[in-house]
Amino acid sequence: MNKMKPLKLLDIARKTGVVTIRYPNKPPLITSEFRGRIVIDASKCIGCGACVNICPSNALTIKETYDKRIINYFIGRCIYCGSCADVCPVKAITITKDFELATDNIRDLNNRVVHYKAVCCRCGSERHAPENMIKFVIRRVPVAETYAHMATNCKKRKFVEGMLHGRGMLYVEAK
Amino acid sequence: MVEGCSMLKPSNMLKKSIWVFHLNTGGCNACDIEILDVLTPYFDVERFGIKLVASPRHADLVLLTGPITRKTLPKVIRTLRAVPRPRLILAIGACAVGGGIWHDSYGVIGGIEALKKVLEEQGVVIDKLVYVPGCPARPEAIIYGVAVLLGIAKPKVKETEVEVIVK
Numbered sequence: 001m002n003k004m005k006p007l008k009l010l011d012i013a014r015k016t017g018v019v020t021i022r023y024p025n026k027p028p029l030i031t032s033e034f035r036g037r038i039v040i041d042a043s044k045c046i047g048c049g050a051c052v053n054i055c056p057s058n059a060l061t062i063k064e065t066y067d068k069r070i071i072n073y074f075i076g077r078c079i080y081c082g083s084c085a086d087v088c089p090v091k092a093i094t095i096t097k098d099f100e101l102a103t104d105n106i107r108d109l110n111n112r113v114v115h116y117k118a119v120c121c122r123c124g125s126e127r128h129a130p131e132n133m134i135k136f137v138i139r140r141v142p143v144a145e146t147y148a149h150m151a152t153n154c155k156k157r158k159f160v161e162g163m164l165h166g167r168g169m170l171y172v173e174a175k
Numbered sequence: 176m177v178e179g180c181s182m183l184k185p186s187n188m189l190k191k192s193i194w195v196f197h198l199n200t201g202g203c204n205a206c207d208i209e210i211l212d213v214l215t216p217y218f219d220v221e222r223f224g225i226k227l228v229a230s231p232r233h234a235d236l237v238l239l240t241g242p243i244t245r246k247t248l249p250k251v252i253r254t255l256r257a258v259p260r261p262r263l264i265l266a267i268g269a270c271a272v273g274g275g276i277w278h279d280s281y282g283v284i285g286g287i288e289a290l291k292k293v294l295e296e297q298g299v300v301i302d303k304l305v306y307v308p309g310c311p312a313r314p315e316a317i318i319y320g321v322a323v324l325l326g327i328a329k330p331k332v333k334e335t336e337v338e339v340i341v342k
């Protein structure tokens with residue numbers, strides 16, 4: 001019986017055939033559920049930072065400078081959870097099926113979207129939010145138009161002035 | 176030029192089979208399962224001459240997974256010191272590349288970038304390092320990473336910076 005064992009194995013091997021996939025020569029098996037890297041569509045993104053808040057591994061980070069807001073996507077830390085695509089209010093993030101991301105230079109793994117901030121309409125110097133975000137807010141809440149173009153400090157001042165004016169404590173001369 | 180550097184030319188490296196040593200530095204094990212997947216008959220990397228060895232002294236390439244916890248750091252340094260030159264490393268998974276979901280945890284040093292600094296202090300030279308992102312990295316992604324390391328494939332990802340046009 002034991003002598004027959006190798007023959008049996010041969011029989012099994014013949015029935016099973018070749019199981020090895022020919023990956024580099026043929027495309028790999030990618031199912032519809034597979035999630036790869038994400039891609040941020042810069043023409044849609046408004047720079048709100050919702051994706052940065054939800055990202056569990058801080059693969060998406062936000063950097064504020066005086067006149068820019070930079071959203072940085074570092075592929076090397078992304079866990080491909082897809083939460084960012086869910087929360088994006090303008091659906092700017094798409095989950096691709098891209099997984100061939102190996103590289104020998106870690107800088108290759110950074111993708112940046114740079115937003116320029118708008119100038120305050122009242123003081124004309126302070127910068128506050130990306131232009132596209134202001135437009136998005138006004139489209140959603142038309143009432144916000146008075147305040148949306150103003151930087152934070154001017155917003156506060158205008159609000160206080162408005163209150164004082166309403167109670168008759170502030171007299172504004174007519175032009 | 177560091178010694179052993181001529182060995183690093185892709186044409187020279189292709190002449191011999193790559194023997195790999197698998198080093199988990201505190202990852203969740205999913206990346207390790209994918210590495211085992213690569214070695215099974217289904218992906219069968221032995222057809223490319225890639226073979227798993229039990230000792231770092233026999234290895235050409237270290238498959239490093241995990242965010243390098245404080246506990247494993249001394250062992251990682253010892254292991255890498257035992258690997259003969261040219262010392263090649265494949266950092267597999269989000270943990271190894273950038274610290275992953277634990278990048279700012281107190282228990283880890285935060286991926287291969289932090290390890291590189293420690294190794295520099297310790298005098299352990301890394302001849303080539305390739306990053307394979309993914310959580311876990313797919314078996315195909317690991318095979319692709321080895322191809323990039325050997326210079327057979329060119330890296331596809333590029334650093335991008337897009338400035339938003341105001342509509």
Ligand code: SF4
Pocket residue numbers: 038051054055056057058059060077078079080081082083084085
């Ligand atoms: S897929 Fe998940 S981990 Fe990756 S950038 Fe989006 S939220 Fe962050």
Ligand code: SF4
Pocket residue numbers: 040044045046047048049050051052071087088089090091092093
């Ligand atoms: S959530 Fe969407 S719109 Fe907001 S910053 Fe992220 S990609 Fe841009």
Ligand code: SF4
Pocket residue numbers: 202203204205206207240241242267268269270271275276309310311312
């Ligand atoms: S990269 Fe993801 S799958 Fe791999 S060890 Fe880290 S947490 Fe686990």
